[in-house]
Every structure is written in C-alpha cells, then in structure tokens.
Amino acid sequence: METKLKQLLKTIKLNESMLSMIFGVVTVLLIGILVMRMYNANKPAITADAEKTEIASEKVGEVAVETKEDGKKYPSQLPEKVTVEKGDSLWKIAEKQYGSGYNWVDIAKENKITNADVISAGQELKLPKTPIIVLEQPKTMVVGDSYTVAKGDSLWTIAVLVYGDGYKWVEIAKNNNIVIAKANYIEVGQVLKLVR
Incomplete structure (x- = not known):
C-alpha cells in the first residue's frame, strides 16, 4: 500500500505542471459560468407591455416625451420644481427640462417673471405641465435652375x-x-x- 502511495505521489510530482493547467482552466470556466448566471439573474424580463412602451417612447432633444390624446408631446419625467444654478437662463432650463428652449415663455409665465434676464442662482422655479414647443423646419425646396x-x-x-x-x-x-x-x-x- 505504501509503495502505491509513493508511486501515485511520484506520478503527481512528474505531471504537476499539467495538473496545474487543468485546475486553472477548470477554475476559470467555473468563474465564467458563475458570472454569466449572476448577469442573467439580474437581467429583468421584458414583458409585452414593456416592448410596447419602448416602441412608443420618443425623445425631443435629450428629454423623453409622451404623446397625449390631444396629439401634443409632453415631457414624461418633468419635475414640479427646479433650482436655478449659476449660469442658467430660462432658455437653458427649458432646453434641459422640455428639450426645447422655446418653452422658456411657459416657465416665465408660471413663475410671474416679467424680465427673463433676471433670475438668480438658488431661485426655485415651478415647471408647468405644458406641451413641448417644437418649431418645424421649412420643408419647401426651391426647384429650377x-x-x-x-x-x-x-x-x-x-x-x-x-x-x-x-x-x-x-x-x-x-x-x-x-x-x-x-x-x-x-x-x-x-x-x-x-x-x-
């Protein structure tokens, strides 16, 4: 029995580099499988409703919008209030929140601002739930030479x-x-x- 054990240890010693490589490959494979299972477990399932929502979502500028029954587009994640930061203007705030700077008029009207150039950092402004103002580009093309x-x-x-x-x-x-x-x-x- 003792000689068989010595012979087994001698065989292992001679093939040590091959065994190390096999153990390394098996370890890497196991870690890869575990990572893939964790990634797939944390991935939410896409339902039929989610697919419809994804197809229906639109953007104006960088703002996600939804189209209401009246056919107009409204920002879908518009906060009730926004705090003015240094360097902000009503135009910049409207671009950020509505995706269109032309909505600055709505912000001014909602907050009873008579001079749009006079807003200060730290000031809180209410954002009205109004449709996004999008100016259409002229589609008329000149024909002829x-x-x-x-x-x-x-x-x-x-x-x-x-x-x-x-x-x-x-x-x-x-x-x-x-x-x-x-x-x-x-x-x-x-x-x-x-x-x-």
Missing part, C-alpha cells in the same frame, strides 16, 4: 432651401463667381445660378 435673393437671405439659408444642406453654400458661391471671403455680400434681387 435659378434663385432670386430676397431680404434676409444668406448663402447658407439659400443652400438649405435649394439643396437641403447649408454647407452647400460654397457650391452656390463658386457657381456664381462669388469670392468666398465676400460671401456675405449678396444683394436683394440678385439672381443666382443653381447647379443640380
């Missing part, structure tokens, strides 16, 4: 109207021999060639 400059136009706004991309103002300038350094100098009534 020329455009007549109107009052208030710039090459950028013309490029947006013509091509749907303001960065194409450079093409308009080149096609009309307008020096890029003087691109701000276009005149009302000037006819610009458009290349499609």
